[in-house]
Amino acid sequence: MAINNFDQKVLKTKKKLTQNEISVLQFIHQHPNDINQTTISDLAKKTNFSSSFISKLVKKIGYSSFAEMRLDIKSSIVKKAESEEYDILENQNTDITKTNSLLLQMNFEPINQLFDSASAIYVYGTGHSQNNYMRELSRNLMALVKVPVIFLSGQSEFQSVIYTADQSSCFIIASTTGETKVLIDAIKVLNLAQVPIVSFTKFSDNALSSLATYNLFYYLTPIHNPSMNRNIRSYLPLAYVVDFVIREYVNHLSK
Structure with a gap:
């Protein structure tokens, strides 16, 4: 599965990040569905960092704002769900096709x-x-x-x-x-x-x-x-x- 935009941005700037910044980004990576429905102040409370710290961090990895990052993560979740749905349906078609091939022989x-x-x-x-x-x-x-x-x-x-x-x-x-x-x-x-x-x-x-x-x-x-x-x-x-x-x-x- 292709790496999403958020992870790509983190990997590109990882060498410039502090350990505290990495810990916040790891939390975001591990809870994408929560981030999709949270505010910057809520995230600040969950990670024990200030809202201004998180605002500066999202800009540091390449987003213009927290809202833009959240929208990007939401888009990645939708794409992932669509990809998994396609894989499931494609596997069904593949199983039937391969089974049919065996039977025809x-x-x-x-x-x-x-x-x-x-x-x-x-x-x-x-x-x-x-x-x-x-x-x-x-x-x-x-x-x-x-x-x-x-x-x-x-x-x-x-x-x-x-x-x-x-x-x-x-x-x-x-x-x-x-x-x-x-x-x-x-x-x-x-x-x-x-x-x-x-x-x-x-x-x-x-x-x-x-x-x-x-x-x-x-x-x-x-x-x-x-x-x-x-x-x-x-x-x-x-x-x-x-x-x-x-x-x-x-x-x-x-x-």
Whole structure:
């Protein structure tokens, strides 16, 4: 991100500044939103310096007045917000574009034939969001295939069927990381029974994709959360993969 005007002015005059002046400028740098809504007298009280000291300081770094500095900082805040909004939207577009590129390189015919020949299709997602999209996938598959489509709503349901499934059935499993130990242990049980598995995971070299029969990947860029340290995840790319799979199968049936 480009450095703002205020910081540029401070850096240009830093060698001429006293330690007291630097401490005030550091306070301004660290509290831009507060400065945007404060007066020079309020800032003087917060920094324990006089209004005249601050007035001389802002002129020393290149502003004609405190008001001009405040307006410049406000402009920088607006530009930063617009830039972050653009980055977030651009990341969404990039994730979908890259996911689409992966899907276009896939040969869906083996997966489509698996849906045709399976005696039953089990659908499972490891988390709340993944499960929601797997529910949507199962709902659409129910309308398309002539065999039972069993949506597994939780881990206990998933583990209750892995020991009775055989190679005539198939599993569709969505997991963001593809590394959950409980999940991988269950996948190994299915592997022993030679049950075909279609995995939906974030694009990475993960345990689930290495054990699955067919892999469908999506890109997922975390969204920075300005309110908390924990980032936000949007599973729109996963929804795109689900929609793509259904359309590919409808196209297969049409032929």
